[in-house]
Amino acid sequence: MPLPSQLPGHLLLSAPSPAAPSTPLGPFEDSAVAWTTWVTLMGFVGVTALAVIAVGPVARRIGPGALAVTTARLARVAVxxxxxxxxxxxxxLAHSASPDGGYDYGAAWNTLYDGSNSGRLAGLEVTLVAVGAVLLAPLAARRTAAGAARPWLSAAxxxxxAVALGTTKFPDAVPDDWGRTTFETVMWMLHLIGGAVWLGGVAGLAALALPGGTADADRGxxxxxxxxRxxxxxxxxVAAITLSGLxxxxxxVDGLSQLVSxxxxxxxxxxxxxxxxxxxLGAFNQFWLHPRVEALRAAGDERPLRTLLVREFPVLVGAEAVLGMAVxxxxxxLHGSARNQAFQADAVKHVGASLDALPKLPAKDVSTATWVWGTGETLLVLAVMIAGYWASGVLARRQSAAKASTSRSVRSAAPAPSGSRSGS
Structure with a gap:
């Protein structure tokens, strides 16, 4: 394979090929600390979004009791x-601030609002998530969970x-290319907030599926x-994550081969x-679970199916929550990029010696073809998502109609009570 043209000319030397430069995963401890940060921050956003988007409007229509129970359960999890x-x-922050790989909490605290852009962003991240938890704290009690302030506190x-989550990817310096930096930041926001609402919402559903999450009389x-919803x-x-992920x-990444090399x-x-x-799993829920829940409601009472759904639903959402945390x-x-790792390995192979400073590729140039492919991918993903949602709705309505028709037939064919009189 020829050496990419970006490699400096003085590196083109003839020598035996040494081992490729190491690209370690990094210490497990670092990833565990980062994982805890992401899970708690994204979980807070996702559980709160579930309360605002889906649970709150439905429970409010059922009644104040249902609204208080479900709001309090989700608020406690989010807080x-x-x-x-x-x-x-x-x-x-303390782990990053420590020069010896330890935890310097004093240095971490001093970086918050220290006058630098990174310090302001770190300060906002800590402050805003704390403010969000304080705002939701009154809703954790059932006696106040269904009050008039609920929608305002939840939305705030x-x-x-969401802003606290966004600060993790906001640029901390004035960019040279405002257009590209803005687009990259928007993609990261779609990736992070989309993942938070989806995966945190699944965790919230799992919390509601546990005993006491909803009243038995309100489940149907x-x-x-x-x-x-x-x-x-x-x-x-999913559409946002897919598009930003692409x-x-x-x-x-330059080509599928770099996924394995x-x-x-x-x-x-x-x-x-x-x-x-x-x-x-999401498709299974969309095309199997939801249509059967709809059919169950239409039939009035299908105890075997109700028992089956009650048993399987927590397992399914629990599995999704675990897989979400695994992602x-x-x-x-994910350190660096596949492009640079492949380029650096190739550079060392051609140079024949280890390099003190490994070269890096410049960012990819955006061409007309890039925009054409990106637009096509966007339209395709949106079309697939809309078609899937429509098809699952049609399936749900058909099963509901069939169950309702069967229930009416059974009731009409049932014998009249012994004490009733037929008309003359």
């Missing part, structure tokens, strides 16, 4: 995640959490519209496999 996010973020907490009227939000998140793939590519491949499994765990192992 706990927000409270844990603050020390998790500080621990991540969600906005605070609660779960079907909640699942339908969350499905619409989740499919929008851009990040284009930016960091570089450490970055192999880690990304694991992440893609887990994400694909999540998509399969977040894998992500911190």
């Amino acid at each position: 706990a995640l927000g409270a844990l996010a603050v020390p998790a973020i500080l621990t991540d 907490a969600l906005a605070a959490g 009227a609660f779960w079907s519209p909640v699942i339908r 969350f499905s619409a939000a989740a499919m929008s998140c 851009f990040l793939y284009w930016e960091h 570089t450490m970055y590519g192999r880690v990304l491949g694991v992440k893609i496999l887990i994400f694909g499994t999540l998509l399969l 977040v765990f894998v992500a911190p192992f």
Whole structure:
């Protein structure tokens, strides 16, 4: 394979090929600390979004009791995640600030609002997630969970959490190319917030599926519209994650071969496999679980099916939540880019000696073809998501109609009570 033209001319030397430069995954401890930060911060945003988008509107229509029970359950989960996010973020900063790989919490605290852009962003991240948790704290009590302030507190907490999550990828310096930096930041926001709403929402559903999450009498009227609302939000998140993921793939990977030839590519491949499994579970829920919930409601009472759904639903959402946390765990192992790792390995092979400073490729140039392919991918992903949501709705309505018709037939064919009289 010829050496890429970006390699400096003085590196083209004839010598035996040494081993390729190491691209380690990094210390497990670093990734565990980063994972805790991401899980708590994204979980706070996702659980709060579930309350605002799906659970709150449905429970409010059922009644104040249902609204109080479900809001309090989700608020407690979100407050706990927000409270844990603050020390998790500080621990991540303390680990980065320590020169010997330890934890310097004093240095981490001093970086908050230290006058630099990175300090302001870190300060906002800690402050806003704490503010979000404080805003939701009154809703954790059932006696206040259904009050008039509920929608305002939930919306404000969600906005605070989303901005706190966004600060992790906001640029901390004035960019040379405003257009590209803005586009990259938007892609990261789609990736992070989409993942937070989807995966955190699944965790919130799992919390509601546990005993006491909803009243027994409200389950029939609660779960079907909640699942339908969350499905619409989740499919929008999947579209956002897919589109932003395609851009990040284009930016960091040159060809499918780098998925197996570089450490970055192999880690990304694991992440893609887990994400694909999540998509399969989501499709199973969309095309199997939801239509049967709708049919159950239409039939009035199908005890065997009700028992089956009650048993399987927590298992399914629990599996999705675990896989979602696995995706977040894998992500911190993505260091650098597959393009640079492959380029550096090739550079060392041609130079014949280890390099003190490994060369790096410049960022990819955006051409007209890039915009054409990107637009086509966007339209295709949106079309698939809209078609899937429509098809699952049609399936649900058909099964509901069939169940309702069967129930009416059974009731009409049932013998009249012994005490009734027939007409003359």
